[in-house]
Amino acid sequence: MTAPHLPDDATRSRWRGGVVVGPGLMAFTGRIGDAPAHAHAGVQVLFVARGRIVLRDAEGGEAVAEMAIIPPGVGHEVRADPDTIGFVAYLDPDGLTARAALRRFAGLSTGRAESWVAAAQPRPPANPLDLPAGNVRSTHPAVADALRIATGYEGGPPTLVELAARVGISPSRLSHVFATEVGLPYAAWRRWTRLQLGLGVVGSGGSLTEAAHAVGFADSAHLTRTCRELMGLTPTEVLIAIGWRPDPQVS
Structure with a gap:
């Protein structure tokens, strides 16, 4: 695969929107822009309401994402079409929500872009009425x-x-x-x-x-x-x- 050219500062899609910062959480809502290669310490959850985002992993693999979960410490790039609108949350991994998100990677490679998209896909819980005791630490x-x-x-x-x-x-x-x-x-x-x-x-x-x-x-x-x-x-x-x-x- 030929590595795509990451947009320079003059052509990159830029982020515009609102942010909420609190204990264990940073959440952004608005126009999602590009982000060059990086990794973050939190669990990232991403939803696209309008437009198109391509995620690229450290091995060069790519996936178009309408929704994604990106684990902590995993290198990746974000490339967004102009005027892409969505929601991005960064969750501290000690929280129950972050732990639940990471459990979705069972059987998946955490370092691959396609796995980040697959982990976020809606799925019915094993038991919709209660959470198995073994899943709560x-x-x-x-x-x-x-x-x-x-x-x-x-x-x-x-x-x-x-x-x-x-x-x-x-x-x-x-x-x-x-x-x-x-x-x-x-x-x-x-x-x-x-x-x-x-x-x-x-x-x-x-x-x-x-x-x-x-x-x-x-x-x-x-x-x-x-x-x-x-x-x-x-x-x-x-x-x-x-x-x-x-x-x-x-x-």
Whole structure:
């Protein structure tokens, strides 16, 4: 297969719409644009109401998606036709909704674009009246404490060593149970949470530099790199998309 040419900045479809940011969730509704190769720490759920989206995986495989579920840590690109409208949600993997979404990958390769589309297809539950008890996991008390402390920690989620001291277990033990329960290493979850909190600071009127310092990034460049890695967009592109910054291409 010949690799398609990813649009440059002058020809890329751009994101425009509204965003909701809350604990464990970032949701976008509106015009979906292109995103170059990236991976994100959350579970991404995508629905297209109008238009056309092509997802491309790290191996070059492609799939046209009206709906898709993309697992955390999986490299992919998004290419959207102009004026494609839809909904994109990023879910922290500790939530029941994210866990339910990931269970849909049973028997599928999580790294393939066609699997992301297949996992999102409507299907009847095995038992429409109740959820089998084996599909519900209890949260380890140390992880529950860690999530509560880290989410509300002044200056953004602390390092693993700092958090382990607050929870009262060793860093190695917390690292193990956190990854088991949440589905990602703590470092990945921390990056995503800091990005969510940083965008919230900007939405409240702060600059990118103020946001970076408020949530634990070294500087605005560090925040920008993280945003691109997790969402495939720079913070400025995200802020323009949701109307918190003017679009320089609009006179």
